[in-house]
Amino acid sequence: MCWHDTDPNRWKQEQTIASQLVDDFDAGIDGERTAFIRGTLGVFSEHGHLYESAKLRIEYPQNFPARNQPPSVFLESHRDCWKNSGDSHIESDWRLCLFVPGESGINFADPASLNDLFAVIHTFLFKQRIYQKRLAKTLITGCVAKWPGADRSHGEKGVREAIQAMGGVGRNNPCPCGSGLKYKKCHMRKFERR
Numbered sequence: 001m002c003w004h005d006t007d008p009n010r011w012k013q014e015q016t017i018a019s020q021l022v023d024d025f026d027a028g029i030d031g032e033r034t035a036f037i038r039g040t041l042g043v044f045s046e047h048g049h050l051y052e053s054a055k056l057r058i059e060y061p062q063n064f065p066a067r068n069q070p071p072s073v074f075l076e077s078h079r080d081c082w083k084n085s086g087d088s089h090i091e092s093d094w095r096l097c098l099f100v101p102g103e104s105g106i107n108f109a110d111p112a113s114l115n116d117l118f119a120v121i122h123t124f125l126f127k128q129r130i131y132q133k134r135l136a137k138t139l140i141t142g143c144v145a146k147w148p149g150a151d152r153s154h155g156e157k158g159v160r161e162a163i164q165a166m167g168g169v170g171r172n173n174p175c176p177c178g179s180g181l182k183y184k185k186c187h188m189r190k191f192e193r194r
């Protein structure tokens with residue numbers, strides 16, 4: 001049984017929130033029984049000027065929202081013009097590296113948490129747009145493009161930084177990476193192997 005079978009009200013609520021925040025809203029269950037939401041999100045300036053429209057696909061873990069595992073967010077547009085390498089915080093499969101989940105402060109047990117996730121996505125895309133422009137300039141000027149803002153490093157290094165900032169994690173506490181596993185079964189092992 002997947003979470004959308006056992007908690008259809010929550011699944012309905014996720015769709016309601018998303019349908020209010022994106023254009024071209026679409027949702028469903030794919031062949032692997034993964035619940036997904038798709039839509040187009042406008043990236044606006046603080047003055048309400050529309051910069052870009054980004055097509056997104058949000059995929060939910062099978063036992064959502066247990067253990068505070070976050071949904072995955074994939075960028076479906078911009079693949080022809082944005083780069084998903086280096087410091088871009090976009091994985092090779094176009095999954096957005098939005099935050100270190102244990103640090104995000106989002107409680108996915110809260111039925112309104114998708115609003116918080118969308119706020120994070122919006123800020124991320126705003127920064128991504130700046131970063132991608134810098135990347136494009138790099139080709140001309142040779143200056144190294146820098147990710148705007150003092151965020152965590154990309155990938156594993158970012159998880160390590162977050163754990164250091166927290167002053168460590170208890171062995172039996174949830175891993176800050178958002179895997180839903182205990183720390184001792186997840187990144188504690190990965191770090192010890194080095």
Ligand SMILES: [Zn+2]
Pocket residue numbers: 175176177178179186187188
């Ligand atoms: Zn982990």
